[in-house]
Amino acid sequence: xxxxxxxxxxxxxxxxxxxxxxxxxxxxxxxxxxIVVISPENSxxxxxxxxxxxxxxxxxxxx
Numbered sequence: 001x002x003x004x005x006x007x008x009x010x011x012x013x014x015x016x017x018x019x020x021x022x023x024x025x026x027x028x029x030x031x032x033x034x035i036v037v038i039s040p041e042n043s044x045x046x047x048x049x050x051x052x053x054x055x056x057x058x059x060x061x062x063x
Contacts, residue, residue: 006031006058011049013056022053033059 006013009025013034018027035057040046051057 003029005029006061008061008063011057011059011061013058022055028062030062031058031060035059 002015004013004015005017005027006029007020007023007025008028010020010023011031012020012022013031014021014027019025020027035045035049035051037043037046037051037054037057040051040054043051046052049057049059
């Protein structure tokens with residue numbers, strides 16, 4: 001079973017590692033909710049969450 005981690009900075013969800021491959025932030029297993037953004041420029045939710053790059057994101061990330 002894969003334990004997914006979320007970046008504390010950009011909230012990107014990744015499969016492995018200790019640092020986010022996208023922004024270099026620290027990763028945590030303490031996160032909830034998932035959103036997949038395909039077209040951030042056309043998504044009102046992505047705009048509300050300040051997401052500018054397509055990908056899989058956590059809705060809430062713990063410290």
